Amino acid sequence: MTEEKAQIAELPDKVLEPILSKFAHCRGIQLTTDDLHTLRAEGKRCLLVNTLRTKEISGALSSYLDSFPVENRTHNKTFQKRSIWHQPDNGVRPHAFFSCMQANGPVLVLNTAEATCTNTVYQVNFINDLSLPRQKAIAVSLQSTFSQFSAEVEGRSYGSGALKMEPSEAKKIALLLPDSLSAMSAAEASFT
Incomplete structure (x- = not known):
């Protein structure tokens, strides 16, 4: 949802969670709260309505939820998977995001930014409790020609020039890291 739609619906901030809806919204190796504020100001879809943290559903929130016809909610396969259809997120935040398919x-x-993401973006959780500098080292290493070539070997190329990576393939990408970090690998991350 966009900021404008949230304002029109008069939704309270406590039910709006930051979400990375498109990998193209990322502008570097970190998604920050400033990035999310910019996306909101630019009218990008970066808000997720989630009632998990609210105890009372009334007023504008109730009106918004009621705007989804019962028949549509009943037949929606995604909604059927949830015990409460308007709680799409479990509150657990990934350490990082990984592109499913990229031309570059x-x-x-x-x-x-402690955001969540749509299912068009992989969530990454580091298995070991890695420090932010170590996480940055992995992110930077992935940009090296060495790691990009490794990704091409592990992933699948499409005619359009896009490279598709499955989580199991992403774990096999070779990384170039400083000696103090050389024991790490992409396999130390859990992709979902």
Whole structure:
């Protein structure tokens, strides 16, 4: 949802969560709260309505939820998977995001904004509790020619020049890291 739609619906901030809806919205190796504020100001879809953290559904929120016809909610396959249809997120935030398909090779974006993402973006959780500098080292290494070539070997290329990476393939990407970090690999991340 956009900021404008949220304002028109008069939705309270407590039910609006930041979401990365498109990988193209990332502008570097970190997604920050400033990035999300910019996306909101630019009218991008970067807000997720989630009632998980609210105890009372009334007023504008109730009106907004009621605007979804019961028949549509009943037949929506995604809504059927949830115990409460308007709680699309479990509140767990990934450490980073990974591009599913990119024309310029894979990219890892660190989630310093504590956002969630749509299912068009992979969530990454580092298995070991890695420090931010170590996470940045992995993200930067993925941009090297060495790691980009490794990704091409592991992933699948499409005629349009796009490279598709499945989580199991992404874990196999070779990284170039400083000696102090050389024991790390992409396999230390859990992709979902």
